[in-house]
Amino acid sequence: MHTEMLEAHPKDLGGIDKDKLADCIAACFECAQVCTACADACLSEDMVADLTTCIRTDLDCADLCVATGNALSRRTGSDARLTRAFLEACATVCKACGDECAQHAQMHEHCRICAEACRRCEEACRALIATL
Amino acid sequence: MHTEMLEAHPKDLGGIDKDKLADCIAACFECAQVCTACADACLSEDMVADLTTCIRTDLDCADLCVATGNALSRRTGSDARLTRAFLEACATVCKACGDECAQHAQMHEHCRICAEACRRCEEACRALIATL
């Protein structure tokens, strides 16, 4: 779907790697949804008081991943400096959220899944930065 | 992924149909991304001045689909009245955006794809409302 939309864009994509871009858009929206769901699952755990940093990092990560996925989905008048600013912030926050969730991955399956989504998104951001 | 996260939730999902819920979450995030991309593709068309209502409706739909996808992803303390409020607004806006994009579907492939994503999301919202 992401590739299909990129191919339907009326303008040239400005030399950006289309496959890595489509991967990164997909990873951002997946990570956003999973982080929102993980924050809520943590909130429903009996040990919620031990998961407050995890919830907070999930919420930051969800917000930034949607903003980044949206910015990457826009190709009109693209500016590599801005693309890089979004991607670097997103990679930094995904790394922190992935590290936080990984600490609870053995106890909470939702944190395990979320840590993986964060890693994929961090890697997709870094792979796209490398092509800019 | 959406089903996997729902199954990892520590609490009972409150009697909501898990498959329809997972479908609706996926449809909301897909529709959000496609509407953001369609608004931008319209902006890059030479005939942008004829597509301003389409761009505006795409932006409204993108915002509401993310809000609805997030609300549906949360299961802690769920309240069917609130779920219904999100779903009814989302179905209304997806219907309007799908109708608008369908008018440009023969001329612009991105509008055709977007009209389909809006229809799928509208139907997923209505299917979930029917189970509440």
Added chain:
Amino acid sequence: MHTEMLEAHPKDLGGIDKDKLADCIAACFECAQVCTACADACLSEDMVADLTTCIRTDLDCADLCVATGNALSRRTGSDARLTRAFLEACATVCKACGDECAQHAQMHEHCRICAEACRRCEEACRALIATL
């Protein structure tokens, strides 16, 4: 600022009451920020386990208030049916969040402030619906 931007819009505002519209946009963004802050303050309370429904409702309300504030800020190709769909959902969710926060208002100052922001936003939505 909201009134200033509405007055700078190049098109007629389609007969909507400009003062009530500016009030409602301001109330939506204020409520969004306060709900995000209240969810986080609840998360930092020692009794967080008793505040999970409040946190969840705050998060839903924050998301919908931003989406509604954005939609109201857009006047291009406005459609009263869509404006109404956003406003009715937003009033419903603000009512629920205001009621939930009001239950904790005597114990938590952040819930008291948040209950008031939700009430103001609910009323601003209903006042604007009445003019459509």
Added chain:
Amino acid sequence: MHTEMLEAHPKDLGGIDKDKLADCIAACFECAQVCTACADACLSEDMVADLTTCIRTDLDCADLCVATGNALSRRTGSDARLTRAFLEACATVCKACGDECAQHAQMHEHCRICAEACRRCEEACRALIATL
């Protein structure tokens, strides 16, 4: 309101400058709303075809300012590295959006107002970075 909510937070704010933080949160939400409104006002201009880069930058800036305003509003388990990542990206995008809008400020009042909101937000982000 932002200061009131920060003072109602149950935990210590982690040594961050409370006034600069409250200013920055307010500037982020103001800039988000103004950018959304400016994108829509540009869309309604007869010369929309000359404003497509401005619209696109406004949309990116609106998304990132909400994400940053939300992240700053959360004080639970705060991490200065993440705060800095949000603020640096936000300052970069506000700078670019302010520069773009400033080019149209003499012709379009909405771009003049938006350029000012972007400058205020950029400065508030840089002032807060300096205290971290």
